[in-house]
Amino acid sequence: MITLRNLTCRYGDKTVLKSLDTHFDDGDFYAIMGANGCGKTTLLRLIAGLLTPQEGAVMLDDNNVLQYTARQLAQYMAFVRQHPYTDFEFSAFETVLMGRNPYQHRLQNESETDWQIVEQCLKQTNTWHLRFAKPNQMSGGELQRVMIARALAQQTPILLLDEPVSNLDIAHQFEILDLLRQINREQHKTILLVIHDLNMAWQYCDRLLLLHQGGIQYQGPLREGLTPQNIATVFGVTATLTDDNIHLSPRH
């Protein structure tokens, strides 16, 4: 279980997150939403132990996330970043194999199990045919799916994803979100997903954390939280809800 205790984060004078107090239960599929610059990515980086908060703490099962070693954390949660980038050209297979690093000892080569897990993760994300491809031979969406495969290869109970589908075409968006939901249902992984598309979140995610001006506007079941009022407050647009769709228009 991830618990936020009075979590505050500032960049210089600018307070990005103000005294967040909440928790995420095991096995939940969360959409983290909010306007640009409201601290969604900062929140994920704090949870992943990559940033030190000015006040408060992120607790993982009652221990401060900053007390874990990098290796322990990497076995606990995987982080898919918004812009994967590298100058050096590892193939997709080698990239996903890096996800096995937290389980390998130094000077030890990859085991048979590691190779099988990597193959399985590449197949799950529909990138097995790209296994020999270098980053510059892949489209943005293909690269993003390889990064998700690497996160899966870490076999962690928690997955953090920062806008994993914003680079993808609509078919691949469905494919990735289907995969994430399947993982959540079958393997009971906790998934925290930063996502902009309200309709995609509506169709796939169970719970919602809505951030607004550094605080929590709403946390709870997603379909109860995406109300026209909340959407108007956070995004400044008019929303009309139907059974399985949200229609949005600029507010006049």
Place this chain on the structure above:
Amino acid sequence: MSRKSHFPLYVLFTLLLLSAMLGCSMLGAVRFGWHEMWHSSIFLNLRLPRIILSVLVGAALSVCGAAYQSIFRNPLTDPYVLGISSGASLGAAIAILLGLEAYLLGIGACALATGLLTIVVIYRIASIGNRMHTTTLLLTGVCITFLISAVISFLMVLHQDKMDSIIFWTMGSFSSATWPDVAIVAPIVLVGIGVVLFYCRDLNLLLAGSETAKSLGVEVERVKKVLLLVTTLMVAFCVSTCGVIGFVGLVVPHCIRLVCGPDNRRIVPYAILFGGLFLLLCDTLSRTILPPAELPVGSLTALVGAPLFIYLLYRNKKSY
């Protein structure tokens, strides 16, 4: 991602390196046959230590180059381009002025101190923001090299009696290699290379960026500190014995990467073997091309390295 073992190739290239060492030791201004060789003091006391030292320094500089390229996530870096070699040469010059030239450990310690200072400065300046920018990194290295060569010129003018021995450090040469040099450099280089080999997989992960490496289980800050310390130690002692030799750490890892890909678990072992071979051949060429005169070996490596550097810069221009 090839799973086949490279061990037979390592053995093969080690044998190649050893036979090249033997072959090169027979070349030179004085020639000898197989039997007289082992009784000749030119061979035993001049040529053999020189050949061993050039292999050790070549291996060390190549491995350091490969490590810096992963730590700074930039294929254009090596100890020379980053200014660390110049930084270490300043320490060596200061040690000479302090009258420590008889003690290699003294020179090495001073070179280490200024080398470490240089890398701290580079790291602070170039790591603004999350990603190291090529331009900032290279300009920092160039400026540090300028600054240090200015300081060294100044020191030389002030102490004209010691000018010759200081010039030696700025040019790079193996002509004064002795067995005591080998005895000090060998353990440092061997242990240093061992440490880098130990961290090869972490180097691969660092290429994906510090934060990504950390979420994949690398203690990023600790690994970087250990590797920067160890590599600077190797560079400092190489510079202390043979002066500044540029571009070895750029050329060798780059050529290996072209053939066997970006995996440091392949690059580092091959960098040991081919780095040693490359500098051995350059040094042999420098002393045999115009006998009995000698070219500075640094000018030969620069002749190969600088055009490659410009080519890499040109090719990379498109991606920045």
